[in-house]
Amino acid sequence: MMALVAAVDLATGPGTGFLPLISLGPAFAGLAGGWRRTAVLGAVALALCCVLGYYDGLLQSRRGFTAIGSVAGVTVAGTLAGVARRRHEAELASVRSVAEAAQRVLLRPVPAAAGHLRASVTYTSATAEARVGGDLYEVVITPHGVRVIVGDVQGKGLEAVGRAAVALGAFREAAHDEKDIVTVGQRVERAMAREPHDEKFVTAVIAELSPAGGALFLNYGHPAPMVVRADGSVEFPEPVRFALPLGLAAHGAEGPAPFTVRFGPGDQILLYTDGVTEARDRHGAFYPLGARAGLLDDADPSAALARLKADLQRHIAGPFRDDAAMLLLRHEPDGSKRDEGFTGS
Incomplete structure (x- = not known):
């Protein structure tokens, strides 16, 4: 110049x-x-x-x-x-x-092999400068089966991160201690109730997966899980009774009724937050998650989830407007023979 x-x-x-x-x-x-x-x-x-x-x-x-x-x-x-x-x-x-240190403590990498399952997770914060936000996930290997949680805290910022930490801490402890998944949910609910009462809540799905029992779910006002069968068919199982999100037990409503979903070899379960299904393109159309289930047809769960995330990014064609978490669980009968690793992004 x-x-x-x-x-x-x-x-x-x-x-x-x-x-x-x-x-x-x-x-x-x-x-x-x-x-x-x-x-x-x-x-x-x-x-x-x-x-x-x-x-x-x-x-x-x-x-x-x-x-x-x-x-x-x-x-x-x-x-x-x-x-x-x-x-x-x-x-x-x-x-x-x-x-990054907070992310490692709050959102730990999930085990790549958990008994009969292979797992992978991806998380994107809507805040460009942040690595963590209001979405949460965890996979815990217990004597009662593999137990998982995926949730979405109302709001954003440090307050949402704090509530996510409370929910995850309670789940991690209860998942090991309690034999009944309903009791696990109740303990998480009590932990949320001890927080300052300001009507903030957490939508969540808590699940227990075992080779004999399939997938047992508790749904606290969260988007239905996507089940992709080995033959490529897709289901979004709904609870028999809808329940309020975690943190609203003071309203006196009944807790969620557990419901079981068949989950056999070759089947996949995708747990996600509404930052995925409510993502819009430039014309205002929501992301068609069910129609994109074929992207999960990959031998490597991490690669399959990466393909789905890339497709979601193309749909948005811009920055994420909400936190988006996806946890993929794949049933493989020889999964218990694998060494346990960790995966996440």
Whole structure:
């Protein structure tokens, strides 16, 4: 930019008044580079301005002083902005490292192999700077079977993250201790009820999966799970009795009635939050999850889920407007023979 301005100034002479445009060099450097680069380019621009001013005979005129002052002012402003941006980037990196630590504690990687199951999870926060949000998930291997939870906290921000932590902490403890999945749900409900009563709630699905018993569900006002059969057919099983979300037990409504879904070899269950099914394209159409079930036809559950997430991203064609979590569980009869690993994204 500075070379172009210098060439034009030399070609047209002092009458055109291009000399102050030399300040564009440090101005663009301040936008794209660090403060040191801005200061160096500013010094080069200032020297070039003096040389051109001498060549044009403007060093003793008001126009020459104005041009030199413009270059010096833009250089100082760009350097100070670069220092402030560097400090902000360091603070943002620190915040992100804390968020990553919080994610590892709150949303742990799920076991890739859990008994007769293979599992994979993906999570996307609607807040660009955040790694965690109001959605939650967990897979726990217990003596009573594999127990899972997927939920969505009302609201966003730190308050939603705090409520997600309460729900997950209660579930992790109860899933190991309680023989009955209904009691697991009741303990999570009591933990939520101990929080300050402000009508905030958590929709959730709690499930227990075993080779003999299939899939046993409790649905607390959450979107129905998607069951993809080995033959490719798709089901969205609904509870026999709908229940209020977790955290609203004070209203006196009955808890959810457990219901069982057949879950055999080759079948898959996708648990998800409403950030998936309520995602809209530019025309306002919701994401057709059931019609996209064929994307899960991959030997690797993680690859299958990655394909589904990529398709969801294409549907939105922009940033996520809500947190979106998906947990894929696949029934494989030889799953108990695999070593347990961990997977998640």
